[in-house]
Amino acid sequence: MNFDRSVISFLKPALFEKLIEESSIKEFPKGTEILREEQYVKVLPIVLEGLVKVYSRFNDKELLLYYIQPSQSCIMTFYASLKNTPSKVYASVEEDSKILLIPVALLPKWLKDFPDFNQLFYDQFSLRYSELLETIGHLLIDRMDKRLYEHLKNKSEIIKTASIRMSHNQIANDLGTAREVITRVLKKLENEGKIIQQSGEIKIIG
Structure with a gap:
């Protein structure tokens, strides 16, 4: 399957070829859990193309x-696979995506043989x-209108x-609040000239 190889070109050639040879690449439509x-x-x-959302439920x-963007992986999945423990998170495809899937049985040997593979996950942990x-800072300091606006900009x-197609309920889930709160704050942002809402889309203009 074709993909932009520059997305994982930061990996050294030997590991790059191993990944392509022994992993699979699959396409997932938006909304797939x-x-x-x-x-x-x-x-x-x-992730090679697209966007994946990682979330918890309480x-x-x-x-x-x-979010997992192109060239990134999931540190929570990495930890669960190494420890052979059940996942503590959910992941769903936010935009149509093409994803490289590495069999976890290969991880122990590859982590030993390829130091740059370790670096990938050190970088993910740091990120x-x-x-x-940053999220804790927003929760402790920022009002909901600022949190929501920053979330939409991100x-x-x-x-x-500039135009985002997300329901008020989806945004409320992302931010851990009620849909009614999001509806009210979006209206406030619209009145302040920071966004426009129309036809199920939110456009950032401020």
Whole structure:
């Protein structure tokens, strides 16, 4: 299957060829759930194209943990696969995606034989830890209008478009709040000239 090889060109040639030879590449349409909580991990993903959302559920509410973008993997999946423990998170495809799926049985040997493979996950851990600290800062300091606006801007930058098609309920799940709160705050942002809502889309203009 064809894909932009520059996405994982940071890996050294020997590991690159091993990945292509012994892993599989699959396409997943938007909305596909690719990992459930309590599911044992059989493959480790590296996103080649598209976007994957990783989240938790608490009392039937979703909370966004992070997005996996092209050239990135999932540190939570990596940990669960190494420890052979059930997943503590869910993952679903946010935009049509092409994903490299690495059999977890190969991880122990590859981590030993290819130091740059280790570096990939050290980098992922550092990235997610920084994002966690930023999220905690938003929760402790920022009002919901700022959190929501920053969330929309971040999503816009990731998918590279000013118009985002997300329901109020989806946004509420991402931010761990109620749909009614999101509807009210979106209206406030619209009145302030920061967004426009029409035809199920939210356009960032401020």
